Amino acid sequence: MRLSILTYPHPALASACAPVTLFDEELKTFADELYAAMKAAPGIGITAAHVGDLRRLTIIELAEFGGRRDFVNPVILCSSAETMEHEEGSVSMPGMVEKVVRPSSVTIRYQTLDRTLREEELKGFAAICIQHEIDQLDGIFWVQRLSRLKRERLLKKWRKSA
Template sequence: MAIREIIILPDKQLRLISKPVEKVTSEVRKLADDMFETMYDAPGIGLAAIQIAVPLRLITMDIAKKDDEEDGKKPRVFINPEVISASEELSVYEEGCLSIPEYYEEVERPATVRIRYMDLDGKTIEEDADGLFATCIQHEIDHLNGVLFVDYLSKLKRDRVLKKFTKLAKRAE
């Protein structure tokens, strides 16, 4: 396992549409392991492969509360995830993103969604998501489609964030 570098806004790769995973291979499993290590190190609760510059439809997530499990972890992998239905009811959560560090804003999304994905055994699964899980899975699936949570903000807020991160990137060079 290895901690990979997380790409940061305004990196253009964040706008790429990720390609489907054709088959669950040892490389895909290793990528998922690296993603978990990277996500936990960051620390974050979700990571899309594109955030480490790998344009594949793969997400790792762990939204377990520290006291849920003995070790506080409940890692999950979603391969080729898609939202197949969404509630009309909306909910608002304050979102952040490992690719947009230390920036948080409230985002409105469907309160519940039904998702379909493949697990690491190649089995197709459908399940309902609500609460933090619904918000997080929608946020990460957006990444696979080149969409960032700041795209849901007003043009003024979005432009401010883009300008700030563009300046930071120039300074870092």
């Protein structure tokens, strides 16, 4: 089955996702399909919400992770006071990017696809990526992190491109 990525402003992109409670083969198959959709986009991160499935699952592929990492039910436990600015975008808003300021490190708790509970600290670009995806799982689309002026400019550009 091929998953279709929703485009902004689809209502699912503004919906908070429910915790995953069933860790079965279907979840693993869905994660593989979600990963394939992300690669085809192309992107480096995707959530289940990006394809209209409101489960707390995100996949990020970064060199610092050694490749693909699946995060089930991720939450941020704490964030650093130090921040960094980085360009962000979304597979649901192709071609649109803008600089966003976020904490430069975070400690997260999540589960793997086999239900193993993990906690870890992420720094730099990996921290930015996980915050971006957790926001999406919470129903916060990345443009909401922009100043009003930047957001209005970006959305005007997006509407023209559509």
